[in-house]
Amino acid sequence: MPEFAWRAVEASGRTARGRIDAASAEQALLRLKAQGLVPLAVEPADAAAPAAVASASPSERPGARAPRRWRRDAGVDRRDVLDLTHELAVMLRAGLPLAYALRVLIDMSAKPRVRALLQQVLDDVKDGAPLSRALGRHGALFGPFYLSMVRAGEASGQLAHTLERLAEHIARLAALRENVVSAATYPAILLVVAVLSLAGMIGFVVPQFEQLFADMGDAVPLATRAVLALSHHVRDWGVAWAVAAVAVGWALLRWARTPAGQLRVQAALLRVPLVGPIVHRFELAVFARTLGTLVGHGVPLLAALDIGVDTVSNRPLRRALQGMVAPVKSGARLAQVMADTRQFEPLAVNLVRVGEETGRLGPMLIELADLTDQRVETGLKRMLTLLEPALIVVLGALVAGIIVSILLGILSVNEIAV
Numbered sequence: 168m169p170e171f172a173w174r175a176v177e178a179s180g181r182t183a184r185g186r187i188d189a190a191s192a193e194q195a196l197l198r199l200k201a202q203g204l205v206p207l208a209v210e211p212a213d214a215a216a217p218a219a220v221a222s223a224s225p226s227e228r229p230g231a232r233a234p235r236r237w238r239r240d241a242g243v244d245r246r247d248v249l250d251l252t253h254e255l256a257v258m259l260r261a262g263l264p265l266a267y268a269l270r271v272l273i274d275m276s277a278k279p280r281v282r283a284l285l286q287q288v289l290d291d292v293k294d295g296a297p298l299s300r301a302l303g304r305h306g307a308l309f310g311p312f313y314l315s316m317v318r319a320g321e322a323s324g325q326l327a328h329t330l331e332r333l334a335e336h337i338a339r340l341a342a343l344r345e346n347v348v349s350a351a352t353y354p355a356i357l358l359v360v361a362v363l364s365l366a367g368m369i370g371f372v373v374p375q376f377e378q379l380f381a382d383m384g385d386a387v388p389l390a391t392r393a394v395l396a397l398s399h400h401v402r403d404w405g406v407a408w409a410v411a412a413v414a415v416g417w418a419l420l421r422w423a424r425t426p427a428g429q430l431r432v433q434a435a436l437l438r439v440p441l442v443g444p445i446v447h448r449f450e451l452a453v454f455a456r457t458l459g460t461l462v463g464h465g466v467p468l469l470a471a472l473d474i475g476v477d478t479v480s481n482r483p484l485r486r487a488l489q490g491m492v493a494p495v496k497s498g499a500r501l502a503q504v505m506a507d508t509r510q511f512e513p514l515a516v517n518l519v520r521v522g523e524e525t526g527r528l529g530p531m532l533i534e535l536a537d538l539t540d541q542r543v544e545t546g547l548k549r550m551l552t553l554l555e556p557a558l559i560v561v562l563g564a565l566v567a568g569i570i571v572s573i574l575l576g577i578l579s580v581n582e583i584a585v
Contacts, residue, residue, distance in 0.1 A: 391576035463529025
């Protein structure tokens, strides 16, 4: 019978770990609940062994050193928010009172700043504040979408279910962002390698042949003279050009962070072939998922629309979507307003129209977000399919040009010698 490693909360609030034999993970969960435990994690023992060692505290690891201070004092990040949302949902679904579940989360947390955050939330809850208001004191961390979801869960009496859906939403957005970053990593590495390779050839390889062509004068082919001149220029002015490039890049980065610069850069990004459609669809997927999740949990459409528009990070696109609020407030149908913005494809408009007519607007928006996510991933793969060979061809052509120019010079030397 398979063995599973488990982590659960005891009735006293202490976190316990152990192993259990069960036919499946579901059966292991049922057996743990029958013992009065609140399961937090159940996974196969072989896969859980490294993770258990990694997650143990320094006192629990034999011979382990204390973690570095900068790791212990790290701030609260998105991953922490996702973890505490998921674990709080698990404990509330198991029947634990909110204050008790927060106290358990405080004991479980290994990061001081997360513990301090949860302690503040627990103090507010003990004073009679709802969870949404307690979290609202940290609005910069949780954001309006998170707070509106929690508020909707409190109003409907389904806080545990709402937190589960909220954790899924955060995980999906994180996965989509990671896919975008991962897709851009290889082309970036390839570009850096190409630049370094060209710099190495121009700065170190070409000068080795310079003495060979020194006495040929104008007999050296034009292509060879051009490469030699470029090599001289790189050696004489390469450092200055590098410093200037860093300075210009730093200045452009500072400008791009200003409101005017951010607007210009994001608007230009939408017009870039291949990249622009992917960015546009990515932002609309975030908007549709946020709006669908909020509407599906009982948040009024106008409030959900305001929050959904705010989650769009591209400012030109956000301005275009902000024009939807006033017509919807005046009683217009959401599908028609979306069509009027000219930012949504006909498929998106039709899905929303069907959702409005059937009373399933939330699920249809989630379906739209899923379809858009798939198109974003397909677009990324297609762009990489074109970008990677293009970079390789350009690099190969440049390297081949340098080599051919040197070979032409060597052939000229042989002809003169004959």
